[in-house]
Amino acid sequence: xxxxxxxxxxxxxxxxxxxxxxxxxxxxxxxxxxxxxxxxxxxxxxxxxxxxxxxxxxxxxxxxxxxxxxxxxxxxxxxxxxxxxxxxxxxxxxxxxxxxxxxxxxxxxxxxxxxxxxxxxxxxxxxxxxxxxxxxxxxxxxxxxxxxxxxxxxxxxxxxxxxxxxxxxxxxxxxxxxxxxxxxxxxxxxxxxxxxxxxxxxxxxxxxxxxxxxxxxxxxxxxxxxxxxxxxxxxxxxxxxxxxxxxxxxxxxxxxxxxxxxxxxxxxxxxxxxxxxxxxxxxxxxxxxxxx
Numbered sequence: 001x002x003x004x005x006x007x008x009x010x011x012x013x014x015x016x017x018x019x020x021x022x023x024x025x026x027x028x029x030x031x032x033x034x035x036x037x038x039x040x041x042x043x044x045x046x047x048x049x050x051x052x053x054x055x056x057x058x059x060x061x062x063x064x065x066x067x068x069x070x071x072x073x074x075x076x077x078x079x080x081x082x083x084x085x086x087x088x089x090x091x092x093x094x095x096x097x098x099x100x101x102x103x104x105x106x107x108x109x110x111x112x113x114x115x116x117x118x119x120x121x122x123x124x125x126x127x128x129x130x131x132x133x134x135x136x137x138x139x140x141x142x143x144x145x146x147x148x149x150x151x152x153x154x155x156x157x158x159x160x161x162x163x164x165x166x167x168x169x170x171x172x173x174x175x176x177x178x179x180x181x182x183x184x185x186x187x188x189x190x191x192x193x194x195x196x197x198x199x200x201x202x203x204x205x206x207x208x209x210x211x212x213x214x215x216x217x218x219x220x221x222x223x224x225x226x227x228x229x230x231x232x233x234x235x236x237x238x239x240x241x242x243x244x245x246x247x248x249x250x251x252x253x254x255x256x257x258x259x260x261x262x263x264x265x266x267x268x269x270x271x272x273x274x275x276x277x278x279x280x281x282x283x284x285x286x287x288x289x290x291x292x
Contacts, residue, residue, distance in 0.1 A: 047103050051113050054093050059121045082124045086111055133162050176284050180205040180243030192246050195279030203282040204243055208269065210260055211236040233257075237265070239272045248276055 007014070020029050063078040080089075090110050097104050105113070114121070137159035144152045183202050184190070215231035233254040240247040250268050258264060 043105060043109060044103075047105055048113060048117075050097065050102060051093070051105060051110060052117055054096060055089075055114060055118050055121055058089060058092065059118075063121070076120050078121045080121065080123045084123055086114070086123070089114075131166075134159075134166075137162060173286060176205045176286075177242045179203070180241075180284075181245075184243035189278060190244065192241060192244065192248065192276040192278070194275060195277060197273075197277065197279060198281045199279035200281065202278075202280050203284060204241065204278055204280040205284040205286070206239060206241055207286040208237065208239040208265075209288055211238065235260075237268050239269065239276075241276075241278070248272055 017029065059078040059080065062080055062084060087107075090107050093110065094104050137155070140155045141159060144155055180203070183204065187200070187202065214234045214236050216234050217231060235252040235254070235257050237250040237252070238247050239250075250271075
């Protein structure tokens with residue numbers, strides 16, 4: 001016990017040392033595990049420079065607009081379109097260096113170098129439709145400084161009740177999507193393909209919606225000079241099979257666009273299920289509250 005206290009080691013460690021010296025004599029015990037090893041797979045400086053060069057070149061060719069961007073603190077931020085995710089950029093990186101003989105770093109190392117060396121190159125967040133009811137309730141709450149307490153409580157209760165209903169609807173939607181994914185996994189469905197109607201006894205979930213104000217050429221930030229031009233309008237209806245998930249988009253040029261009424265939506269959905277239907281017997285559809 002005195003030796004354990006003086007050497008500040010455990011009893012198991014002392015027993016292992018005694019057994020070692022009895023077998024090997026007065027020779028130092030080597031350390032078998034731990035410590036820093038010479039990693040032959042570590043990145044060289046040339047590998048890092050090639051990744052950095054590619055990110056700079058990619059941002060110069062695909063970034064939207066330089067300067068101050070709402071939602072970002074940096075002034076030198078370079079904003080990539082929302083479709084240019086980390087996976088998409090990494091795929092372009094592998095294609096550009098494929099067959100050149102240079103080393104292609106892994107996807108995790110590529111992400112780490114991106115975040116550490118060029119954090120000002122970011123991907124734009126996808127924009128969604130705003131809930132009119134939430135916006136209206138928030139405005140009423142913000143403008144309730146000089147009104148009666150009863151009115152304040154009523155406005156707050158109205159907002160909370162709306163959020164509660166939205167959470168119930170969202171939980172139902174998430175449950176439907178989960179069941180659709182389980183069904184596709186169990187039946188081995190990985191792609192959209194044509195099947196005879198009602199040929200599979202299963203339930204599948206689909207979501208569809210129109211894209212709002214899509215112009216050609218498209219720029220989600222709407223720069224100033226675009227106000228002096230008249231871009232070509234293009235309507236898009238997207239139908240997504242949530243179980244796989246895969247989406248089919250219907251681009252409609254402004255010269256052929258009629259309306260977004262019920263006849264138009266039914267025609268698109270009929271074409272979709274005729275060409276891409278999975279042969280399900282039951283459908284679950286989600287869409288917004290548009291007139292169609």
